[in-house]
Amino acid sequence: MKYKFVAMGECMVEMAPTADGTYVMGFAGDTLNTAWYARKLFPESWTVSYLTTVGTDGVSNSMVQFIEAAGLDTGIIGRRDDKTVGLYVIQLSNGERSFAYWRSDSAAKTLASDADDFQAKLDGAKVVYFSGITLAILAEPDRVTFLEGIAKARAAGSTIVLDPNLRLRLWSNVDEMREVITKASQHSDIILPSYEDEVTFFNDGSQEETARRYGGAGAGLVVVKNGPGDVVCLRDGVLSSYSSIPVENVLDTTAAGDSFNAGFLAAYLDDGDLKKAVDAGNRLACRVIGQRGALVDVLEPA
Ligand code: ADP
Secondary structure (H helix, E strand, C coil): CCEEEEEECCCEEEEEECCCCCEEEEEECHHHHHHHHHHHHCCCCEEEEEECEECCCHHHHHHHHHHHHCCCECCCCEECCCCCCCEEEEEEECCEEEEEEECCCCHHHHCCCCHHHHHHHHCCCCEEEEEHHHHHCCCHHHHHHHHHHHHHHHHCCCEEEEECCCCHHHCCCHHHHHHHHHHHHCCCCEECCEHHHHHHHHCCCCHHHHHHHHHHCCCCEEEEECCCCCEEEEECCEEEEECCCCCCCCCCCCCHHHHHHHHHHHHHHHHCCHHHHHHHHHHHHHHHHCCCCCCCCCCCCC
């Protein structure tokens, strides 16, 4: 029997500048990045599906083809003919990257609009993965549908995994962000926060505090990443800490956390060995930040 990993969220068109002043089009997004790496690392006994909604236009078709070409299952990608996909443009100024987004009316915002359809797409998933960005893009009534959907999936046996990925500009205000993320954490089994975000918006005094806050909400496992710092884990009330791998040449930290999550989950779901899983997450993230771009070839030797 095939196990099913379902990642949910928004994939966007990325326009990245090239040396000659033109732009090259790609596709990326936090949960898509994790699914992309998961497909490379999970055994063939797993189907890795991406759950989103796109348009019916040519760019939407290209996006779905891109996702499919990565080996991901596209069978639960919704389509609608009145909307299209979101887009962002990367601007380079003195080597610093900044981003401009066009996503306020993207099709992905409706990924959970139809409760029955959404529920059916989660049916039989062994693991359901989403992020704070997935929640941020949904309208308020759809967030309710979304959380009811994952609660039902959890009751039916799915393991629910959340990366809070706190991005204030996607929310109306900080209180709304904190409230929705906290609610979502109560429906989650594994939570994979980045300490820098958590200290900024939840005022945690330490990684342990972040881990205990999410653990207190009901997650059996919390893994608190911290850039080059230690990874602090809380599993069933037991705290542990693992050092990261020093990286001399950090070229681009885009997707550091997303790739860590894929590496971690691939190993953890295999045998539940926490240290081995953190090592696997660190190893993948190190490779990713040593190269430019969110999606890099990770199967070649370093
Ligand atoms: P995010 O990109 O989600 O903010 P973090 O900055 O917490 O994520 O980093 C995620 C993971 O990426 C870390 O746990 C670590 O494995 C790796 N990482 C990020 N920055 C560095 C760094 N400077 N040196 C070594 N590892 C890093």
